[in-house]
Amino acid sequence: MEFNGTLFFSALGLAFILESLPYILFPERMKQALTAVFEQGPSALRRMGLFALGLGLCILVVTLA
Numbered sequence: 802m803e804f805n806g807t808l809f810f811s812a813l814g815l816a817f818i819l820e821s822l823p824y825i826l827f828p829e830r831m832k833q834a835l836t837a838v839f840e841q842g843p844s845a846l847r848r849m850g851l852f853a854l855g856l857g858l859c860i861l862v863v864t865l866a
Contacts, residue, residue: 824831838846 838849841849
């Protein structure tokens with residue numbers, strides 16, 4: 802499998818766009834959400850991270866299959 806730089810940077814750009822939308826559309830709510838995340842303990846943050854990782858892997862597997 803060959804590295805496709807155009808596809809990689811397109812996906813990275815799309816990720817930045819999608820990640821920035823909530824901050825642009827709902828800045829006060831995002832501030833509250835981030836405060837709630839910072840108040841979580843390490844195990845809760847780890848579970849959220851593992852869930853996000855698993856979801857991302859599932860999306861990749863379904864997309865590439």
